[in-house]
Amino acid sequence: MDYEAVIGLETxxxxxxxxxxxxxxxxxxxxxxxxxxCPVCLALPGVLPVANEEALRLTLRTGLLLQCExxxxxxxxxxNYFYPDAPKNYQLTQYDQPSTRNGHVEFEFNGxxxxxxxxxxxxxxxxxxxxxxxxxxxxDFNRAGVPLLEIVTEPDLTSADQTHAYLNxxxxxxxxxxxxxxxMEKGMVRCDVNVSVRPCGTQALGAKxxxxxxxxFSGVRRALEYEIPRQIAAVRRGEKLVQSTRRWDxxxxxxxxxxxKENAHDYRYLPEPDLMPFEPAQDWLxxxxxxxxxxxxxxxxxxxxxxxxxxxxxxxxxxxxxxxxYYEPIARLSKNPKLLANWIINxxxxxxxxxxxxxxxxxxxxGLEPDEMKFTGLADLKFKPSDLLDLVExxxxxxxxxxxxxxxxxxxxxxxxxPSAIVQSMGLAQVSDAGAIxxxxxxxxxxxxxxxxxxxxxxxAALNALKGQVMKLSRGKANPAMVGEILQRKLRG
Amino acid sequence: MVSANIDVAYVAQLxxxxxxxxxxxxxxxQLAQILEYVEKLGALDVSGMEPTxxxxxxxxxxxxxxxxxxxxxxxxxxxxxxxxxxxxxxPKIVE
Numbered sequence: 001m002d003y004e005a006v007i008g009l010e011t012x013x014x015x016x017x018x019x020x021x022x023x024x025x026x027x028x029x030x031x032x033x034x035x036x037x038c039p040v041c042l043a044l045p046g047v048l049p050v051a052n053e054e055a056l057r058l059t060l061r062t063g064l065l066l067q068c069e070x071x072x073x074x075x076x077x078x079x080n081y082f083y084p085d086a087p088k089n090y091q092l093t094q095y096d097q098p099s100t101r102n103g104h105v106e107f108e109f110n111g112x113x114x115x116x117x118x119x120x121x122x123x124x125x126x127x128x129x130x131x132x133x134x135x136x137x138x139x140d141f142n143r144a145g146v147p148l149l150e151i152v153t154e155p156d157l158t159s160a161d162q163t164h165a166y167l168n169x170x171x172x173x174x175x176x177x178x179x180x181x182x183x184m185e186k187g188m189v190r191c192d193v194n195v196s197v198r199p200c201g202t203q204a205l206g207a208k209x210x211x212x213x214x215x216x217f218s219g220v221r222r223a224l225e226y227e228i229p230r231q232i233a234a235v236r237r238g239e240k241l242v243q244s245t246r247r248w249d250x251x252x253x254x255x256x257x258x259x260x261k262e263n264a265h266d267y268r269y270l271p272e273p274d275l276m277p278f279e280p281a282q283d284w285l286x287x288x289x290x291x292x293x294x295x296x297x298x299x300x301x302x303x304x305x306x307x308x309x310x311x312x313x314x315x316x317x318x319x320x321x322x323x324x325x326y327y328e329p330i331a332r333l334s335k336n337p338k339l340l341a342n343w344i345i346n347x348x349x350x351x352x353x354x355x356x357x358x359x360x361x362x363x364x365x366x367g368l369e370p371d372e373m374k375f376t377g378l379a380d381l382k383f384k385p386s387d388l389l390d391l392v393e394x395x396x397x398x399x400x401x402x403x404x405x406x407x408x409x410x411x412x413x414x415x416x417x418x419p420s421a422i423v424q425s426m427g428l429a430q431v432s433d434a435g436a437i438x439x440x441x442x443x444x445x446x447x448x449x450x451x452x453x454x455x456x457x458x459x460x461a462a463l464n465a466l467k468g469q470v471m472k473l474s475r476g477k478a479n480p481a482m483v484g485e486i487l488q489r490k491l492r493g
Numbered sequence: 494m495v496s497a498n499i500d501v502a503y504v505a506q507l508x509x510x511x512x513x514x515x516x517x518x519x520x521x522x523q524l525a526q527i528l529e530y531v532e533k534l535g536a537l538d539v540s541g542m543e544p545t546x547x548x549x550x551x552x553x554x555x556x557x558x559x560x561x562x563x564x565x566x567x568x569x570x571x572x573x574x575x576x577x578x579x580x581x582x583x584p585k586i587v588e
Contacts, residue, residue: 017558024561033579037569038561054558075546082509084583131580138580141569266507271546276554 022049063100098122107169382416
């Protein structure tokens with residue numbers, strides 16, 4: 001019998017706010033332990049939480065980006081449990097009235113469109129960070145009270161690779177929307193993965209196994225690549241799987257069962273009496289909706305449609321939002337948007353990488369840490385986007401060879417001068433004058449009898465050698481298409 | 494009617510309260526009385542009322558996303574029974 005996996009995810013994402021969820025301590029990674037704490041996030045007696053309005057806004061914005069319903073009323077509840085990283089002995093979360101629910105995410109996978117339903121995206125608070133020593137544990141509460149969004153999917157995923165693709169799509173949406181930086185290294189995204197197996201074609205779900213606290217997308221993929229076959233093998237052996245929680249051991253590459261508690265979790269949720277409910281006003285929601293950016297996938301599809309870009313180019317411009325934003329305004333004015341995309345993706349990016357490498361070396365020699373380094377970006381370029389447009393149009397209409405175009409671009413990056421001025425001062429204008437090219441072709445034919453003989457004997461490739469000679473004679477300025485045509489005509493005739 | 498056999502031991506365990514056997518018995522009857530009292534609300538007809546978690550008619554109480562000073566590090570740790578390396582030191586608990 002064949003089996004299939006059924007996978008659902010709970011993804012926790014730290015929101016990009018200045019301050020924490022209930023107090024004015026900084027929401028900032030990397031500070032010395034317990035320096036971003038106050039009576040509220042340490043839960044000292046007598047304190048009251050006051051909600052961060054930006055965190056609420058980002059939550060609703062996420063809901064809109066994930067095509068969720070926004071219920072008229074949301075509230076917070078206390079989830080009671082005892083663990084040293086939760087200073088209040090409860091976590092504030094949205095239990096039965098979340099801010100958003102019933103949405104979906106669409107993404108490309110294996111050449112088709114996948115859709116994963118989003119059960120809910122609710123707002124809660126992060127807890128402190130424990131470090132375990134030989135005999136004791138240490139707790140740092142800098143992270144306690146950081147606004148955390150929990151995004152829960154329906155069990156709609158079916159493979160490790162598809163799950164990985166979903167996570168990347170989700171991350172891209174959240175980064176595009178300015179919801180979260182999603183920096184995995186800084187623990188801004190963590191996942192719990194629910195996975196079960198069932199015979200193909202059946203509907204009932206198998207025993208749900210949860211893999212907790214994954215902090216990398218590749219880890220999620222590898223854990224599933226291990227866990228799904230493990231469950232299938234167990235079921236085939238006739239074992240009965242039971243609902244349980246496992247941990248992924250990244251070094252050993254296995255999941256292992258966590259010590260199960262005597263009592264199942266019983267959180268005794270109760271409404272938080274210190275926080276009033278939240279009812280987003282309709283006009284406020286309408287405004288947010290109107291200011292939403294286009295979803296990454298929609299942008300890719302539109303770039304392919306409007307500018308006839310190949311999928312690969314559209315993908316690059318989707319993945320690199322700044323590059324896409326640089327491209328679009330000039331693409332609208334361009335007669336050759338495909339060629340323009342090509343120049344931005346290949347030539348302009350290559351220049352930027354070159355500059356960055358140079359700046360990296362310079363700044364490293366000044367003793368700067370990688371975090372503190374600043375690099376020239378698209379916005380810092382000395383020339384205007386419309387100059388790049390002019391350059392590409394010149395190449396497109398044959399006024400400039402592609403190779404000369406590269407030289408012009410390098411000069412534009414260096415001096416910020418307009419391409420037409422550079423072409424003139426460097427004498428790079430492409431020669432498309434048939435008479436002049438004919439003279440050069442005659443010269444090349446006279447000087448290279450061997451390739452001429454080869455070509456006439458049927459060796460097509462010999463034409464390239466002759467073309468190269470003509471280009472050399474013209475110092476790279478002859479229009480290569482015309483050179484090819486004229487040479488062919490002369491040699492055949 | 495409220496069940497008289499409320500599981501006091503379980504609730505106490507959830508709350509990390511250690512009870513003596515006689516306390517357990519006493520609390521069992523007291524809690525039953527309290528629940529019975531609350532149960533009286535069940536007699537009211539609330540079919541026309543919206544459920545709410547709050548009696549105060551206030552919504553959308555929030556603050557701007559601005560920074561406020563945190564506690565000085567020494568003050569934050571002042572009441573910690575144990576500290577080391579800037580951390581609150583607690584008994585080792587691994588889930």
